[in-house]
Amino acid sequence: MTTPHIQAKSDQFAETCLLPGDPLRAKFIAENYLQRAECITSTRNMLGYSGFYNQRPVSVMGTGMGMPSCMLYAEELIKDYGVKRLIRVGSCGSTDPEIGLNDIVLAAGASTDSNANRHQFNGYDYAAIADFDLLSGAVDVAKQQKKTVKVGNVFSTDSFYHPNRKLTAMLNRLHILAVEMEAAGLYSVAARHRARALAILTVSDDLITQQHLSGDERERSFDTMITLALAVATDSDG
Numbered sequence: 001m002t003t004p005h006i007q008a009k010s011d012q013f014a015e016t017c018l019l020p021g022d023p024l025r026a027k028f029i030a031e032n033y034l035q036r037a038e039c040i041t042s043t044r045n046m047l048g049y050s051g052f053y054n055q056r057p058v059s060v061m062g063t064g065m066g067m068p069s070c071m072l073y074a075e076e077l078i079k080d081y082g083v084k085r086l087i088r089v090g091s092c093g094s095t096d097p098e099i100g101l102n103d104i105v106l107a108a109g110a111s112t113d114s115n116a117n118r119h120q121f122n123g124y125d126y127a128a129i130a131d132f133d134l135l136s137g138a139v140d141v142a143k144q145q146k147k148t149v150k151v152g153n154v155f156s157t158d159s160f161y162h163p164n165r166k167l168t169a170m171l172n173r174l175h176i177l178a179v180e181m182e183a184a185g186l187y188s189v190a191a192r193h194r195a196r197a198l199a200i201l202t203v204s205d206d207l208i209t210q211q212h213l214s215g216d217e218r219e220r221s222f223d224t225m226i227t228l229a230l231a232v233a234t235d236s237d238g
């Protein structure tokens with residue numbers, strides 16, 4: 001069975017899927033990290049692949065930018081393709097002076113300026129949180145791999161170019177570590193379907209010092225995050 005947005009056959013996705021916003025980052029991961037990777041969907045150029053890492057099946061698919069796009073793909077992957085673990089591998093802007101370019105943030109929770117979760121929750125405020133097992137698994141794997149990660153709250157925004165000029169300072173006051181555009185929506189979709197989700201993020205923009213990675217680096221670097229996420233994805237306890 002296909003969906004309007006995914007042309008893969010129903011059995012072609014692994015139970016664990018990495019989800020970068022950028023479909024070309026999905027291609028980069030598939031071609032450089034997976035064994036026997038096969039492109040299984042390209043509808044709207046939203047590339048998705050399945051292959052193996054450490055002999056275990058894993059998929060990777062782009063979600064596009066922003067919550068509406070990410071939530072749509074997450075919903076179809078879970079409901080129509082049986083994906084059970086969704087690990088976002090995204091870029092983010094750091095809002096904490098202790099966190100700089102290329103640092104890794106694990107989004108334990110995701111605050112938001114979006115109404116996307118209120119639509120599902122009668123207008124109430126939903127506390128969007130990562131799956132605890134995936135999160136604690138990622139912390140353990142990071143320790144094994146001797147990688148430093150920061151764990152905390154992030155801010156999922158609908159506006160990359162945010163109208164609030166004081167946003168960074170406001171988020172820092174509430175100890176929010178970074179800004180991105182999908183985690184809050186991904187977490188609510190996963191929770192609604194009793195799937196597991198975690199956002200692992202790499203800092204591409206230091207919003208305090210105004211240092212930025214290039215577009216090419218956002219597509220083709222991030223080895224620290226990718227190898228962490230793949231180890232979590234293929235963890236035998238998963």
Ligand SMILES: O=P(O)(O)O[C@H]1O[C@H](CO)[C@@H](O)[C@H]1O
Binds near residue numbers: 020022089091180181
């Ligand atoms: O690098 P990705 O995963 O796309 O994530 C971040 O980058 C995009 C904005 O440049 C948004 O999707 C944001 O969440």
Ligand SMILES: O=c1cc[nH]c(=O)[nH]1
Binds near residue numbers: 092
């Ligand atoms: O949403 C995002 C992603 C990367 N960098 C940002 O500043 N914001």
